[in-house]
Amino acid sequence: MRTVPVRPGPAVPCGLPAAARPIVRLCLVALVLLAFAVPAGATTDDDQFAAAVDALALGSYNDRVAAIEALAALGDPRAVAVLEALMARDLYTRKDTGAVVIGAPADSRRQVRPVDPVTGTIGEPVRTRSLAKIRVNNRVRRAIRSALGALTLADPEPARRLDAAQAVFTARDPDQLVPVRRALEHEADPDVRAALVQAAAAIELAAGSPAERLAAIAVLAESSDPAVQALLSERLLDRDGAPVEPDDEVRAAAADALDRIEQRIAMWRLVGDVYRGVSLGSVLLLAAIGLAITFGVMGVINMAHGEMVMLGAYTTFVLQDAIRTHAPGLFDWSLLIAVPLAFAVAGLVGIAIERGVIRFLYGRPLETLLATWGLSLILQQAVRTVFGPTNREVGTPDWMQGAFETAAGITLTYNRLVIIVFALAVFAVLLAVIRKSAFGLEMRAVTQNRRMASAMGIRTGWVDALTFGLGSGIAGIAGVALSQIDNVSPNLGQSYIVDSFMVVVFGGVGNLWGTLAGALSLGVANKLLEPTVGPVLGKILVLVAIILFIQKRPRGLFALKGRAVEA
């Protein structure tokens, strides 16, 4: 509850002789109360501040925006906590007294500790139902952010100063030019400095003299931020196409700066598109690389390949669930732990499928296709029965969240970066296993000449099972990665099966390098086409291109040569 300063007035008869004892006692009580009620240094500022805080709770969103601006205009540092609480929806009005309080977390979820916004005193926990939350929407949040911007330019935390500088840039309020200049004087952090310089230039561009505007354009021309591009193009022409800038020289400079910025942005866009292509390629590579073993090396048309991916994703989900309940500290490592586990689960299921179904069907591709397709339906429905039809949430560890912001507004998200690195690592390990290990040697021997291998004492049936298990296990690993970017649902695998076959056939059956090249080129081609023709047509064009390519080179990009092909 807020305290209301009361000044002792002449109505309190404290100067009476000692005879009037009860009155004296009353006076003492009043004085004690006053001592508590009026904190040291209480001035009319408190009243003003309290009134400004109270205004936050009243009226429509419109009034709330005005109240926020008024509160920020007081420049009181206490406003930061109030506005941040409002932003986080932690600002309440008490239903009993109507006072505005900040809700601090209490022991129970149904209670909060009310904090007085003026004095900062923390009250006894109260039930949340006795409080009414002050509502905010996007517009109010925007006003809060801009108000906080002006208030937090001097925050000790560089990240918050950066936010503040960006908020000032967006708001372009001429009143903030002086605080920005003052902040620039002792700003040491280079990022924040750059943002402040840009913010100052943005304000001057709108409100400065011609010379200041020219200087501002010179500063802004170095940026490759689309927001700056928008700012300059707004300065050149208004919405009806009429020029805004009255000064010819400034207009020419702005047009010139705009050209340079646009060129830089176009270049960055291309970089961004290629990066996204590589990212899509890495996802395709992960999904297809297991198939490159089972289909490419063994020649089994495995329609249940996608379900191995799905099993890997569900393994991740189950593991995370267990970690959340039993060892929450390990959560950041959950994906790494999931990799071997998913490999084992999918690999074992793969071996079971090979031993149970596929080995009876070698050399009969049509039956294999039908049988594995049936298996894929069984696996899907089994998962649906066990885990339910709804999506399962696989959490993202902190180190995979967020993004790396390049110039020109191109964002490289960490989860995609991690997946690119992971896909290449899986590829390298698989290549090493096939090339260098004894199992890889046996595997190649069996696929190249089964009878000769058998005559040399290799248990070909066992090698078949292990090879199929390896391919399936790799698919399971892919599931761990895909759980980060796609839905973990029983249908997860279906969306990748066609793409996987496309990659393997395009890259060249039986060649891992072909799979790598196929995945990356399909990914990049898709993403270069997408901005111009859209995702649907882009996919169709790529598919048509592949069909034509296969007509010309039926064995794909990297065809196997030699006798092995004819065998």
Add this chain to the structure above:
Amino acid sequence: MSARVRTAAAAGVVGLAALVSGAALAQDAPPIKVGILHSLSGTMAISETTLKDVMLMLIDRQNAAGGVLGRPLEAVVVDPASNWPLFAEKARELIEQDEVAVVFGCWTSVSRKSVLPVFEELNGLLFYPVQYEGEESSRNVFYTGAAPNQQAIPAVEYLMSEDGGAAERWVLLGTDYVYPRTTNKILRAFLNANGITDADIFENYTPFGHSDWQTIVGQVKAFASAGKRTAVVSTINGDANVPFYKELANQGISAEDIPVVAFSVGEEELAGLDTAPLVGHLAAWNYFMSVDTEDNADFIDAWLDFIGDDARVTNDPMEAHYIGFNMWVQAVSQAGTTDVDAVRQAMYGQRARNLTGGVAVMNTNHHLSKPVLIGEIQDDGQFETVWSTDGVVVGDAWSDYIPESAKLTADWTYPWVCGNCEAPRFPVTAE
């Protein structure tokens, strides 16, 4: 059989299978069969299984309250497996073989279009609970979800208003099928009528289950950097929403800069997501789980008890089934029979309480009058209402913003008796 035994059985714990309580009543009269036509496998299972469950709960509760016309209700559940032609087959099976009195079902527009000829041929009765693109009014279907003027248009109006951020540039993102394309056609006409040129509208379609949103989110960012306030209208359907919102969050697009309003994202879709980075993005529906009314609290309690999992949520199509089912029960009681023609007549003007307060009315164009709510996503996966209509909005089968539809009227009472006519079928001649 004594009345006491019957009451005891009927009042049996909620959560008892419909068959069990049904069996107790069945000794008196044959049950009324209610068909449930929702996919329990395939892509749409994620959304439709919940609706099957809510129907079972409603039927249970009705049986516990004594059934309808003194007869118990019996649920007949079939699985059309997200396979559109199979929807038509299963619908025929329900009406011809099982002889159900009514069918509650379908989710996607394409499944509804697939069963439509069957219901019209066999004179069946379908309650369709999902928001859709309009441009339809069948004599055999009651549309309990929102028409575009009960969802899309109010949402866009909100974003155009000062409170909603006064958007001047629009991105229309959708999944590539009939509902998003028709809705966006209506929205484009509406935006043009409000002075927004085509240069300020960016439309983009993606396939079902699209998972790589990097390019499109990048394009939206670039489109939004033209200096005008930009808003995104999403008719992205189903699974594709999760990776879409994840990408939005990862690329740091906050709702304060570019708000996204969605017409197919409800509490159920948010359940698989960390919503903290999505706070402030919007959805327009006729119902939110967070709405604070006694009816809604009771409904949520009953649902959580029935499903036995406190983490489950309720959503708008569930409320649509709730209203539709209650109206059907009332109409059957009023007509005294389950005969489709009689029930249809009894449906007109039928009133049932909304879970959000107020009363829904069934109009003669087979669409409901319902309130429209706009909510912002909160960090707990719920929506908080930031705007709502003062009263109810009458569902409009034919959009006023498409010239060829604006002329059409849907009214199944005399003298119109037609779902898509320019003039009444039985013109009243002036004396």
